[in-house]
Amino acid sequence: VSAATVRVTALLSLRDELGFGTREVEFAGSTLRDLLRALPTRDGRTLDDLMTEGGELRGCYVVTVNGTRVKDVDRPLRTDDQVVTTQFFRAIAGG
Amino acid sequence: MCLHGCGIRVRVQDGVVTKIEGDPTNPDNLGKLCPKGNVGMLRLYDPRRVRAPMVRTNPRKGPGEDPGWREISWDEAMDLVAAKLKPIRETDPRKLVVASGDFQRIFNWAWPAAFGSPHFFSTVGQYCGAAYHPINGITHGCFAAINDFDYCEYWLQIGSGDGFSSHLHLSGSANRMADARVRRGMHVVAVEPRMSPAAAKADEWIPIRPATDRAFVLGLMHSLVLEHGLYDREFLRTHTNAPYLIGPDGGYLLSPEGKAMVWDAESGRAREWDDPEIGEPALEGRYEVGGAACAPGFQLFRDVIEEHTPERMEEVTTVPAATTRRIARELGEAARIGETIEIDGRTYPFRPAAVNYYRGAIAHAQGGQDCMALKMVNTLLGNIDVPGGHLGVPLDLRGFFVEPGEHGTFKPQAHILHPPVPFAFPPNSLQLIEWFPLGMDCGHMSVDVMLEPEKYHLDFRPEVLLTYHSNPVWNMPGTERVKEAMARFDYVISIDVLVTETTEWADLVLPDHTYLESTVLVMCEPPVVKGLALRQPVIPPLYDTRDATEILIDIADRCGFLNVWNDFLNFLLGLTARPELMLQPDTKYTAEEIADRVCRTVYGDDHDLAWFKEHGHKVVKRAPEEMYMPYAGLRIPFYYEVVKTMGEDLRARFEEVGYEWDTSSYVPLPSWSPGPVHRDDPEYDLYAITFKSAETNFAENLSIPVIANLTRRVAHHRGVLLNPATARARAIEDGDRIEIASRFGRIEGTARLVEGIHPDAVAVSNAITRDIGGRRGTHFNALLPIDLEYTDTFTGALEACARVRVSRLAAADGSRNGRP
Numbered sequence: 001v002s003a004a005t006v007r008v009t010a011l012l013s014l015r016d017e018l019g020f021g022t023r024e025v026e027f028a029g030s031t032l033r034d035l036l037r038a039l040p041t042r043d044g045r046t047l048d049d050l051m052t053e054g055g056e057l058r059g060c061y062v063v064t065v066n067g068t069r070v071k072d073v074d075r076p077l078r079t080d081d082q083v084v085t086t087q088f089f090r091a092i093a094g095g
Numbered sequence: 096m097c098l099h100g101c102g103i104r105v106r107v108q109d110g111v112v113t114k115i116e117g118d119p120t121n122p123d124n125l126g127k128l129c130p131k132g133n134v135g136m137l138r139l140y141d142p143r144r145v146r147a148p149m150v151r152t153n154p155r156k157g158p159g160e161d162p163g164w165r166e167i168s169w170d171e172a173m174d175l176v177a178a179k180l181k182p183i184r185e186t187d188p189r190k191l192v193v194a195s196g197d198f199q200r201i202f203n204w205a206w207p208a209a210f211g212s213p214h215f216f217s218t219v220g221q222y223c224g225a226a227y228h229p230i231n232g233i234t235h236g237c238f239a240a241i242n243d244f245d246y247c248e249y250w251l252q253i254g255s256g257d258g259f260s261s262h263l264h265l266s267g268s269a270n271r272m273a274d275a276r277v278r279r280g281m282h283v284v285a286v287e288p289r290m291s292p293a294a295a296k297a298d299e300w301i302p303i304r305p306a307t308d309r310a311f312v313l314g315l316m317h318s319l320v321l322e323h324g325l326y327d328r329e330f331l332r333t334h335t336n337a338p339y340l341i342g343p344d345g346g347y348l349l350s351p352e353g354k355a356m357v358w359d360a361e362s363g364r365a366r367e368w369d370d371p372e373i374g375e376p377a378l379e380g381r382y383e384v385g386g387a388a389c390a391p392g393f394q395l396f397r398d399v400i401e402e403h404t405p406e407r408m409e410e411v412t413t414v415p416a417a418t419t420r421r422i423a424r425e426l427g428e429a430a431r432i433g434e435t436i437e438i439d440g441r442t443y444p445f446r447p448a449a450v451n452y453y454r455g456a457i458a459h460a461q462g463g464q465d466c467m468a469l470k471m472v473n474t475l476l477g478n479i480d481v482p483g484g485h486l487g488v489p490l491d492l493r494g495f496f497v498e499p500g501e502h503g504t505f506k507p508q509a510h511i512l513h514p515p516v517p518f519a520f521p522p523n524s525l526q527l528i529e530w531f532p533l534g535m536d537c538g539h540m541s542v543d544v545m546l547e548p549e550k551y552h553l554d555f556r557p558e559v560l561l562t563y564h565s566n567p568v569w570n571m572p573g574t575e576r577v578k579e580a581m582a583r584f585d586y587v588i589s590i591d592v593l594v595t596e597t598t599e600w601a602d603l604v605l606p607d608h609t610y611l612e613s614t615v616l617v618m619c620e621p622p623v624v625k626g627l628a629l630r631q632p633v634i635p636p637l638y639d640t641r642d643a644t645e646i647l648i649d650i651a652d653r654c655g656f657l658n659v660w661n662d663f664l665n666f667l668l669g670l671t672a673r674p675e676l677m678l679q680p681d682t683k684y685t686a687e688e689i690a691d692r693v694c695r696t697v698y699g700d701d702h703d704l705a706w707f708k709e710h711g712h713k714v715v716k717r718a719p720e721e722m723y724m725p726y727a728g729l730r731i732p733f734y735y736e737v738v739k740t741m742g743e744d745l746r747a748r749f750e751e752v753g754y755e756w757d758t759s760s761y762v763p764l765p766s767w768s769p770g771p772v773h774r775d776d777p778e779y780d781l782y783a784i785t786f787k788s789a790e791t792n793f794a795e796n797l798s799i800p801v802i803a804n805l806t807r808r809v810a811h812h813r814g815v816l817l818n819p820a821t822a823r824a825r826a827i828e829d830g831d832r833i834e835i836a837s838r839f840g841r842i843e844g845t846a847r848l849v850e851g852i853h854p855d856a857v858a859v860s861n862a863i864t865r866d867i868g869g870r871r872g873t874h875f876n877a878l879l880p881i882d883l884e885y886t887d888t889f890t891g892a893l894e895a896c897a898r899v900r901v902s903r904l905a906a907a908d909g910s911r912n913g914r915p
Contacts, residue, residue: 007674009674009677011662011665011666011671012659012662012663015658015662015680021680022674059514060514062666064671064672067671067672067673067674068672082674082675084671084674084677086662086665086666086671088514
């Protein structure tokens with residue numbers, strides 16, 4: 001089984017879920033999905049349980065890898081990649 | 096002073112700003128400035144500036160009440176803010192209501208969301224663009240739109256000041272418009288009730304009865320399609336959903352595999368839209384597929400416009416049918432349907448004729464349908480996002496929002512400013528955004544909801560109002576009801592530069608720097624350029640003021656959500672693209688530090704803040720491939736199926752909760768039916784409209800003495816405009832004092848008789864609206880309703896036109912007009 005170490009940053013509610021803001025994370029596997037499954041949330045589930053539905057990212061979450069927004073959870077990750085996760089918030093009102 | 100990002104150069108002599116001029120290196124405004132930009136230093140030196148934090152000493156509030164301001168220290172002021180807001184943040188953040196209006200620092204509009212407040216207590220943006228922005232986003236993934244200055248040859252302007260007096264980046268647009276008209280001979284036709292600057296300079300002005308623009312456009316489309324046959328069938332077939340079969344329920348007829356279908360005229364059978372065997376997708380006809388009656392969306396459109404003859408529309412608009420027919424022919428012929436053009440080695444369709452429109456045509460209670468109709472004329476001509484045509488304008492650096500949707504279409508992007516807000520009952524927001532799945536935040540509804548909370552099942556009470564460069568007392572319609580709502584707040588905090596009609600209600604005023612004293616990277620709705628320009632201090636702050644960005648950061652810190660706000664900023668400002676430059680959760684950053692990180696994230700470390708301070712901007716004209724057909728391969732809507740299905744979904748949700756809500760405006764095709772402003776009401780026999788010009792656009796600038804003086808010297812800004820025939824019928828003469836009354840309010844003014852206004856209209860300049868500095872204005876907004884009946888439940892647009900009666904006032908001294 002392959003493994004990688006990436007730098008994970010969690011913003012907003014996901015920081016509370018994971019219990020950290022930024023951390024180096026070593027995980028078994030090679031994809032974003034593998035990483036999400038390796039990150040436990042405070043209720044004993046994983047970030048994959050929280051952020052995906054039917055194998056796809058829920059619309060209310062955003063993930064970037066090295067600064068680029070990623071929607072495919074099968075995207076490969078490599079050691080030293082920077083992964084940022086956040087909830088998609090209703091930011092601005094008005095017109 | 097304005098939401099755009101014109102490049103300027105500022106001359107400072109002995110520490111005093113003495114001159115502002117356009118930056119000739121900035122391709123946005125091409126070295127030009129509007130009157131406001133030229134006198135910007137007078138905002139800096141405005142005697143009405145707030146010079147230090149101020150607290151109210153007079154508990155009585157309202158017009159004419161002196162707040163009894165007492166200056167206090169920033170520490171005292173921020174302690175007061177924290178004492179009010181921290182408990183709300185910790186219990187029910189919905190009790191804080193925020194009114195934001197600072198377009199140049201639009202990222203700060205997200206601050207209420209970080210606090211937990213979902214409200215939008217303002218009509219800024221929404222008053223003009225509530226219908227405009229969603230239809231732009233649904234149709235072609237953009238926030239605004241404008242005709243192609245470079246290649247357009249026939250510009251039909253309907254209810255807009257673009258290129259002449261207002262809207263998108265006026266300084267550059269006016270220059271480009273002048274070039275197109277004078278150097279290239281572009282033909283301009285203006286359709287509007289008043290002879291505006293655009294109409295005055297156009298080749299032709301077509302007066303129209305107010306709020307009937309959609310009827311004119313429907314007649315125009317009738318003539319284009321059914322009489323002249325001048326429309327782009329190839330574009331409709333290959334770039335839109337016009338050939339998709341529509342079933343009896345108004346939605347796409349789907350194949351057993353769930354795909355939209357078209358009728359293949361060549362093989363005489365229905366096929367899935369992406370079937371490579373399709374010979375010729377039919378645009379017309381009625382068919383039966385799998386036992387269901389169906390027809391292409393374009394056929395249904397033809398059915399609708401068939402009854403909208405120029406003659407029938409003339410009864411609504413007063414525009415002669417022959418004129419409509421002639422304009423249709425001119426427009427259709429000028430579109431050069433079938434021609435192509437090569438630009439920088441690429442070949443594009445060439446459609447140098449387009450309709451440009453804005454608030455005058457669409458700020459109505461059926462604004463969604465108005466916008467759809469206007470957009471559809473352009474789609475018919477095949478000119479959407481092609482040279483010479485009608486081009487999308489992005490909100491900012493992010494460009495067009497392009498994402499594949501269903502059935503080969505472009506994914507509708509109704510909400511460019513924020514993701515759609517899920518349905519909720521009772522609503523969480525005062526502006527009911529949870530009930531407008533495709534619309535804008537209709538801030539004016541905040542007032543109705545506050546005053547009638549039971550009607551909307553509101554389960555909390557707003558307590559504190561925070562206004563941030565926003566003046567809801569002045570900018571919202573239904574002025575008296577707005578004041579009634581203002582009186583219901585326990586506490587009002589204002590972040591602003593000047594004392595305004597709203598800060599007069601404040602308990603605490605926190606003074607911001609002016610734009611010449613503060614730092615931010617700006618560019619909003621640039622019609623032809625992309626890039627960021629730096630707004631930087633040209634002198635140290637004159638008074639004890641602070642940068643609003645830093646004020647909001649400080650409040651977030653004192654209320655315990657700095658980490659949340661920094662996360663918001665990381666996402667909003669795109670800092671997630673450079674994780675090492677993201678703001679740390681619990682660090683307070685200055686506006687300069689944030690700007691530096693934005694510069695480096697967008698342009699790299701060699702373009703940091705120091706580089707921008709030296710060079711000013713990194714603005715360039717958008718390349719042709721960024722402007723033309725940026726979503727090639729995805730179809731745009733002609734038949735607005737998404738509107739229909741979204742309306743049905745909304746209706747089902749309201750039925751589930753047993754609440755009555757009108758979803759009848761969610762239609763896939765526009766048609767003419769009189770809106771509430773056209774209701775039969777003989778007593779109120781005229782239509783009142785408002786207007787502005789370059790120097791009065793963003794009328795907060797009317798507090799600048801030279802702008803106020805300038806407008807006072809112009810007769811049409813001083814008075815209320817009436818057609819001489821209309822005045823004669825009411826025994827009104829030029830200079831008479833008159834009353835303009837609607838069913839919702841009344842104002843007074845001085846009659847100015849001009850031929851350049853439709854006989855059914857009365858026009859009130861926004862230059863005489865301000866109630867500040869001891870002046871009492873004639874505010875058009877007082878004539879308008881502020882309720883659901885006059886709101887488009889599809890887009891959230893509010894009716895900006897009022898039915899009124901006009902009569903001469905008897906002077907107290909017996910003279911004819913109150914003057915000796």
